[in-house]
Amino acid sequence: xxxxxxxxxxxxxxxxxxxxxxxxxxxxxxxxxxxxxxxxxxxxxxxxxxxxxxxxxxxxxxxxxxxxxxxxxxxxxxxxxxxxxxxxxxxxxxxxxxxxxxxxxxxxxxxxxxxxxxxxxxxxxxxxxxxxxxxxxxxxxxxxxxxxxxxxxxxxxxxxxxxxxxxxxxxxxxxxxxxxxxxxxxxxx
Numbered sequence: 001x002x003x004x005x006x007x008x009x010x011x012x013x014x015x016x017x018x019x020x021x022x023x024x025x026x027x028x029x030x031x032x033x034x035x036x037x038x039x040x041x042x043x044x045x046x047x048x049x050x051x052x053x054x055x056x057x058x059x060x061x062x063x064x065x066x067x068x069x070x071x072x073x074x075x076x077x078x079x080x081x082x083x084x085x086x087x088x089x090x091x092x093x094x095x096x097x098x099x100x101x102x103x104x105x106x107x108x109x110x111x112x113x114x115x116x117x118x119x120x121x122x123x124x125x126x127x128x129x130x131x132x133x134x135x136x137x138x139x140x141x142x143x144x145x146x147x148x149x150x151x152x153x154x155x156x157x158x159x160x161x162x163x164x165x166x167x168x169x170x171x172x173x174x175x176x177x178x179x180x181x182x183x184x185x186x187x188x189x
Contacts, residue, residue: 001041001175005188007034008154014181018128018159026125026153030063038175039067042123042151045173046072049148051121053077055114055140057096057107057132064153065123077114079107079139088112092142096135105132109139116144127152127174130161137168154178157189 013021025031042064054076056065062078069076083091088110098105114120122136133150140147147170155162155174158181162172177189 001038003034003037004153004176007031008176008178008188009186012186014184014186016181016184018156018181020126020154020156020178020181020186022154026063027060035063035067036070038064038153039069039071041175042068042153042173043071046121046149046151046171049119049121049171051119051148053114053118053145054121054123055079055109055136056123057081057136060126061124064125064151068121068123068151075113077109079109079136081105081107083108092139094135094138094142096132098132107132107135107139109143111143114140114143114145118143118145119148120145121149121151122147123151125153127155127161127165127172128159130164133161133165137165149173156181 011024015021052074054065054069056078058078058081065076091108093108095104095106120140149171151173155177157177157179179189180187
């Protein structure tokens with residue numbers, strides 16, 4: 001997706017250690033027009049799969065998941081990072097390390113919103129090492145739902161996430177692929 005790639009090259013900041021700051025348009029301040037285009041592009045790649053639900057992680061995955069859900073006409077379930085008193089007592093949980101925060105993050109989904117009748121797309125902002133997506137896959141699996149595909153806005157190919165998720169046997173689609181962040185640069189496919 002050329003528009004996204006241009007924004008990354010223009011506004012993305014390589015903070016070192018594989019961390020790409022895209023806070024000006026995805027992760028802190030969200031560009032709604034760009035997110036609509038992202039959602040449309042991801043939806044076009046997955047429309048043939050017949051998904052009836054999208055799962056993502058709180059909080060940065062919500063914008064691309066929501067616009068993808070809007071384009072496909074299906075609901076979005078986001079895995080929460082803290083449990084409100086209103087959440088079902090039998091919440092499904094999975095843990096994943098946060099690359100940017102340096103801690104383990106607990107992800108939670110209520111069985112009210114994810115179950116055996118669901119055919120799920122996982123949509124997130126980044127595909128890096130694949131650990132957050134793997135935790136979301138665990139939640140989907142535990143619910144009895146069927147995983148149909150995985151999508152991300154930005155893939156950091158050099159971190160190996162795609163390879164680590166290949167055993168899942170589902171399509172993996174990304175809109176911008178970063179091949180290297182060496183020497184302070186951002187190199188794209």
